[in-house]
Amino acid sequence: MTAADQTPAGVRDAGSGAFRDRVQGRALDLFHSAWSPTPATVRRWALVAVIVNAGIAVTGAAVRLTGSGLGCPTWPRCTPGSFVPAAHDAHSPVNMAIEFGNRLLTFLVLAVAVACVVAVTRVAPRRSGLVLLAWIQPVGVAVQALWGGLVVRTLLNPVTVSVHFLFSIGMIAAAFALYARSGEGDAPPRRLVHRDIRTLGFVLVAAVLVLLIAGVVVTGTGPHSGDEAASRFGFDIQSVARLHADIVWIVVGMTFALLFALHVTDSPGRARRGALILFGVELAQGVIGYVQYFLAVPALLVGLHVLGSTLVWIATLRVVYLMRSRGPAEPLASGENRLDAAGV
Known part of the structure; x- marks a missing residue:
């Protein structure tokens, strides 16, 4: 006889009922979070x-x-x-x-x-x-x-x-x-950093987008096609991989320049921390990229590299939004804390 068999039926029913009530309560909360x-x-x-x-x-x-x-x-x-x-x-x-x-x-x-x-x-x-x-x-x-x-x-x-x-x-x-x-x-956007730094942020977004495009070209040339019947780009894999790596270094260099500029101009701490996070994500992504290249692109590392590319993209967008403000969100619901105008 198992422990479940020894448990009184009323206790089991009460436990399942409580679980069902919790699930229903969470579902209702989820519904009201969108409907109200x-x-x-x-x-x-x-x-x-x-x-x-x-x-x-x-x-x-x-x-x-x-x-x-x-x-x-x-x-x-x-x-x-x-x-x-x-x-x-x-x-x-x-x-x-x-x-x-x-x-x-x-x-x-x-x-x-x-x-x-x-x-x-x-x-x-x-x-x-x-x-x-x-x-x-x-x-x-x-x-x-x-x-x-x-x-x-x-x-x-x-x-x-x-x-x-x-x-x-x-x-x-x-x-x-x-x-x-x-x-x-x-409110109209208000810069929180020097105009040239803000422009560098926009250029960095464009550079990361080019990097992502280069990345999909490498992927479309490499061995992981998804099926034996799938075709591949006719490029030389080493050439496109090196081009991709060159663009990576450009992006990393631009990010370092942005981080340095934000620091020396005493820009808001949120923007500086956002740029530092982006720089760290890029370095981690670069390590994964080089390791996967020298290990003949194992599938697991390629998957991690794809995850890293989405994180680099999100972190880049975050930095750009942190360098400007449109004022606080109004009105606020009763009892809620004020959302920081630039806190993303």
Whole structure:
């Protein structure tokens, strides 16, 4: 007889009932955070949007790295005649499960996107700028889903796969803009640093974007295609990898220059700390990049490198927003602490 068998039925029922009540209570809290939002809950939903968009970019890379890119060989169905994985001679159950699982994550991203739209349209006062940024999320998910179908139908053509990842980068940028703007007011932007430093920040964003594009070219040339049937870019892998490394050094140098300029001009501490975090993330990403190169790009390290690229992108965007202010968010809900105008 097990311990569970010895537990009185009433105690088991009470325990399961308490757990059910907790789940229902959490679900109601989650619903009300979007349906009856405060400025703070709007910002939390925006942060969740940043996280899920970064997450699905990484899991999408995991699909490719495990050779599961065509685990579901059709779209929108997983296999011919079935929306869920079914026995298929050309694809293993594991590959099918990985690809189908990534497709299911799209619904999580969509749910968060819808919650963002609901929250920003119901919060008082309604801010048109936030509404526009929030609507980018569900529209972007729809575009990504349709593009994902094109990726499958082109048998993982490296161009379509690369654009698929870059769409995710754009979605992260829109979600982070919603997160940053929801924590500040609607006053005209006011620089918190010297004009030239602010300009350097914008140039750094452009440089990181170029770095990401170079990274997807390296990925599209390298060995992890996602499936044996997938094509590759016809570039020399060593040449594109070296070009990518050169751009990395340019970005790291610009980040160091930004960090130095913020320090010598006694810029706000938040901006300096943000630049220091970005610099640290870039150095960690660089170590992973060089290690994976000399170890013949093992799949695990490539996955970590993709995660690092999303973190570099987010940290870069964060620094830019920390170098300006639009004033405090108003009005504040009763009992809430004032959100710092520049605290992102």
